[in-house]
Amino acid sequence: xxxxxxxxxxxxxxxxxxxxxxxxxxxxxxxxxxxxxxxxxxxxxxxxxxxxxxxxxxxxxxxxxxxxxxxxxxxxxxxxxxxxxxxxxxxxxxxxxxxxxxxxxxxxxxxxxxxxxxxxxxxxxxxxxxxxxxxxxxxxxxxxxxxxxxxxxxxxxxxxxxxxxxxxxxxxxxxxxxxxxxxxxxxxxxxxxxxxxxxxxxxxxxxxxxxxxxxxxxxxxxxxxxxxxxxxxxxxxxxxxxxxxxxxxxxxxxxxxxxxxxxxxxxxxxxxxxxxxxxxxxxxxxxxxxxxxxxxxxxxxxxxxxxxxxxxxxxxxxxxxxxxxxxxxxxxxxxxxxxxxxxxxxxxxxxxxxxxxxxxxxxxxxxxxxxxxxxxxxxxxxxxxxxxxxxxxxxxxxxxxxxxxxxxxxxxxxxxxxxxxxxxxxxxxxxxxxxxxxxxxxxxxxxxxxxxxxxxxxxxxxxxxxxxxxxxxxxxxxxxxxxxxxxxxxxxxxxxxxxxxxxxxxxxxxxxxxxxxxxxxxxxxxxxxxxxxxxxxxxxxxxxxxxxxxxxxxxxxxxxxxxxxxxxxxxxxxxxxxxxxxxxxxxxxxxxxxxxxxxxxxxxxxxxxxxxxxxxxxxxxxxxxxxxxxxxxxxxxxxxxxxxxxxxx
Amino acid sequence: xxxxxxxxxxxxxxxxxxxxxxxxxxxxxxxxxxxxxxxxxxxxxxxxxxxxxxxxxxxxxxxxxxxxxxxxxxxxxxxxxxxxxxxxxxxxxxxxxxxxxxxxxxxxxxxxxxxxxxxxxxxxxxxxxxxxxxxxxxxxxxxxxx
Numbered sequence: 094x095x096x097x098x099x100x101x102x103x104x105x106x107x108x109x110x111x112x113x114x115x116x117x118x119x120x121x122x123x124x125x126x127x128x129x130x131x132x133x134x135x136x137x138x139x140x141x142x143x144x145x146x147x148x149x150x151x152x153x154x155x156x157x158x159x160x161x162x163x164x165x166x167x168x169x170x171x172x173x174x175x176x177x178x179x180x181x182x183x184x185x186x187x188x189x190x191x192x193x194x195x196x197x198x199x200x201x202x203x204x205x206x207x208x209x210x211x212x213x214x215x216x217x218x219x220x221x222x223x224x225x226x227x228x229x230x231x232x233x234x235x236x237x238x239x240x241x242x243x244x245x246x247x248x249x250x251x252x253x254x255x256x257x258x259x260x261x262x263x264x265x266x267x268x269x270x271x272x273x274x275x276x277x278x279x280x281x282x283x284x285x286x287x288x289x290x291x292x293x294x295x296x297x298x299x300x301x302x303x304x305x306x307x308x309x310x311x312x313x314x315x316x317x318x319x320x321x322x323x324x325x326x327x328x329x330x331x332x333x334x335x336x337x338x339x340x341x342x343x344x345x346x347x348x349x350x351x352x353x354x355x356x357x358x359x360x361x362x363x364x365x366x367x368x369x370x371x372x373x374x375x376x377x378x379x380x381x382x383x384x385x386x387x388x389x390x391x392x393x394x395x396x397x398x399x400x401x402x403x404x405x406x407x408x409x410x411x412x413x414x415x416x417x418x419x420x421x422x423x424x425x426x427x428x429x430x431x432x433x434x435x436x437x438x439x440x441x442x443x444x445x446x447x448x449x450x451x452x453x454x455x456x457x458x459x460x461x462x463x464x465x466x467x468x469x470x471x472x473x474x475x476x477x478x479x480x481x482x483x484x485x486x487x488x489x490x491x492x493x494x495x496x497x498x499x500x501x502x503x504x505x506x507x508x509x510x511x512x513x514x515x516x517x518x519x520x521x522x523x524x525x526x527x528x529x530x531x532x533x534x535x536x537x538x539x540x541x542x543x544x545x546x547x548x549x550x551x552x553x554x555x556x557x558x559x560x561x562x563x564x565x566x567x568x569x570x571x572x573x574x575x576x577x578x579x580x581x582x583x584x585x586x587x588x589x590x591x592x593x594x595x596x597x598x599x600x601x602x603x604x605x606x607x608x609x610x611x612x613x614x615x616x617x618x619x620x621x622x623x624x625x626x627x628x629x630x631x632x633x634x635x636x637x638x639x640x641x642x643x644x645x646x647x648x649x650x651x652x653x654x655x656x657x658x659x660x661x662x663x664x665x666x667x668x669x670x671x672x673x674x675x676x677x678x679x680x681x682x683x684x685x686x687x688x689x690x691x692x693x694x695x696x697x698x699x700x701x702x703x704x705x706x707x708x709x710x711x712x713x714x715x716x717x718x719x720x721x722x723x724x725x726x727x728x729x730x731x732x733x734x735x736x737x738x739x740x741x742x
Numbered sequence: 743x744x745x746x747x748x749x750x751x752x753x754x755x756x757x758x759x760x761x762x763x764x765x766x767x768x769x770x771x772x773x774x775x776x777x778x779x780x781x782x783x784x785x786x787x788x789x790x791x792x793x794x795x796x797x798x799x800x801x802x803x804x805x806x807x808x809x810x811x812x813x814x815x816x817x818x819x820x821x822x823x824x825x826x827x828x829x830x831x832x833x834x835x836x837x838x839x840x841x842x843x844x845x846x847x848x849x850x851x852x853x854x855x856x857x858x859x860x861x862x863x864x865x866x867x868x869x870x871x872x873x874x875x876x877x878x879x880x881x882x883x884x885x886x887x888x
Binding site: 327449453456457460461474475476477478479480481482485486489604605606608664665666667682684685687688689690691693694695 | 759763766767769770771773774775776777778796808810811812813831832833834836837839
């Protein structure tokens with residue numbers, strides 16, 4: 094009964110989404126206050142019914158209702174309650190429901206918090222969000238109904254993929270989707286702006302906090318995914334340039350470019366049409382990501398779903414959304430003119446470089462991700478693009494980006510860099526290079542060119558971020574949320590760069606065959622395979638090894654890597670044993686029994702790897718603090734960007 | 743600068759940027775495009791001998807041989823028509839099993855063995871790498887053992 098109610102709620106949500114877009118867009122076009130109000134009410138209704146459908150599915154999971162096909166496929170009677178809830182989005186249908194719920198959540202938030210916008214504009218935003226909701230709800234109801242019954246009911250479920258039975262991966266999809274879908278808000282603002290042909294840039298001010306919030310969620314989601322891959326997959330890698338990772342990284346790059354160009358559009362009224370295009374792109378790439386992951390077109394570790402009918406629907410939806418938005422853009426954008434000029438060393442031009450470099454990296458990653466698909470579709474051979482390609486095309490634009498970042502943060506709008514700052518920045522640059530060489534030589538015993546550049550850029554970015562805070566505090570200037578957020582996020586970028594440089598330059602990975610009592614040495618650490626025992630969990634059995642790590646005879650840690658077999662069947666799963674440290678991680682994963690009492694083990698030394706995720710969290714924190722800046726919430730009177738506000742800087 | 747010259751500079755900058763990006767992409771593509779071949783194509787001599795490529799198929803039942811207590815492993819990959827022996831040293835993925843689809847990255851040696859530096863099996867146990875699924879020949883009589 095409950096699943097049928099859920100299905101019914103989903104259909105009602107679809108009808109309300111249709112009402113939402115019809116009344117929203119129609120009301121705005123006819124300037125009909127009643128229709129516009131009806132559109133807003135429909136948002137609330139759509140959210141309520143989507144949430145009811147979600148609750149119904151969750152209930153089916155918690156109650157172990159194996160007469161529902163999706164529950165039987167993705168859960169099991171032995172699955173702990175926490176993972177039974179997380180299993181709601183463990184498969185294709187449920188993750189779409191989560192997508193739709195997230196979209197209706199953003200819609201209701203925008204509707205509730207946009208009271209200060211003028212009514213037709215607000216109504217158009219609501220209507221466009223409704224159009225996107227229609228697409229997703231229709232997709233779910235017609236091709237991927239999570240409430241489909243299984244007759245006769247299964248005795249027990251298939252189980253949630255054991256790889257997904259993990260805390261980080263349980264919360265990874267909701268965060269990722271909040272990010273993906275959050276870009277729909279910026280998309281809707283951009284489309285509404287284009288429909289109205291607005292010539293001013295106030296929409297940039299309205300869009301900024303929403304884009305920052307979405308970008309923050311996406312950042313955390315990606316970081317969690319990377320962290321999970323590191324400890325769960327048993328390979329000890331933190332980023333594989335897998336198409337699915339790229340699918341989430343490309344919207345992030347577009348979103349990063351967007352939050353920077355929004356700043357220019359808001360403050361100076363420049364880059365108007367470019368910013369609109371980025372807003373359309375960020376959400377289009379989110380949809381593309383969903384399509385890549387969910388249609389099964391990818392040859393990927395993440396591609397759990399394979400069904401061509403779904404692929405065709407998403408492809409059609411994708412073309413409608415992107416094509417429609419680009420047509421609107423082509424029609425309206427030429428009217429947008431940016432009049433003001435700026436100096437080559439002004440903040441505007443640094444942000445222009447930022448955008449050019451981010452978009453270059455994005456384009457090259459997109460090329461590498463889609464190229465194999467096109468080649469395959471055209472029957473020109475089955476190829477794959479290896480991680481080294483992505484490393485090169487990502488690092489090359491990132492080096493100048495990081496170098497310019499430090500200066501750009503301190504450049505003033507319009508005018509350029511102040512003399513007093515030039516001296517301080519030169520000092521930071523010199524100190525960064527010197528420290529990078531010293532750290533390489535003293536800590537790692539080696540000075541390599543690329544490593545030195547990486548360390549120097551990391552220190553440079555962190556130093557420049559701190560300088561901003563230091564100067565503001567000493568000058569007793571205010572530190573508004575937007576500035577504080579920017580500084581924290583940039584410091585996080587530096588920290589992540591430090592971690593990436595350290596781990597990519599000095600990591601050691603070794604596969605070994607060890608018997609009980611044998612030892613191997615990497616990076617001065619002795620790893621002794623001391624013992625092996627059986628373990629038993631709530632829904633699995635397995636073996637656990639004791640790997641004693643010591644350095645110069647002193648014990649450092651005991652790693653306990655496991656190999657698990659889940660009761661629901663399937664292949665063994667690897668649980669790595671990891672000793673976390675500020676300077677390095679020590680990693681051991683069990684391979685398999687090689688006979689003669691020997692086991693294969695993967696032993697790794699990962700210097701500074703923690704700073705990658707710590708940096709990512711700071712980036713997200715910065716985004717969150719900036720999104721909450723009071724200035725965005727003040728009712729904006731000015732139609733033109735308030736350039737005066739920052740002229741004092 | 744006049745607006746016209748400014749626009750000219752803008753266009754030139756975009757052209758320079760796009761050319762630089764294209765050059766970078768081509769350079770980076772050079773060594774990092776890995777082609778996929780099935781064992782039949784490899785045996786027919788279509789696979790390159792001087793560069794890395796990927797070979798995929800099913801692991802023949804009973805073909806996995808370990809040198810006891812070491813990381814060296816040999817197995818045979820088949821598309822149900824032709825087979826190719828694969829050598830690998832290291833940890834095999836959790837999903838590696840006889841009768842299941844795998845993809846190996848590596849090079850062909852003069853003796854006709856494929857020496858893999860990476861072996862991939864897919865996460866989902868019901869999931870067959872699409873290249874492998876598409877390259878298999880129809881099974882002669884029996885289904886492969888799951």
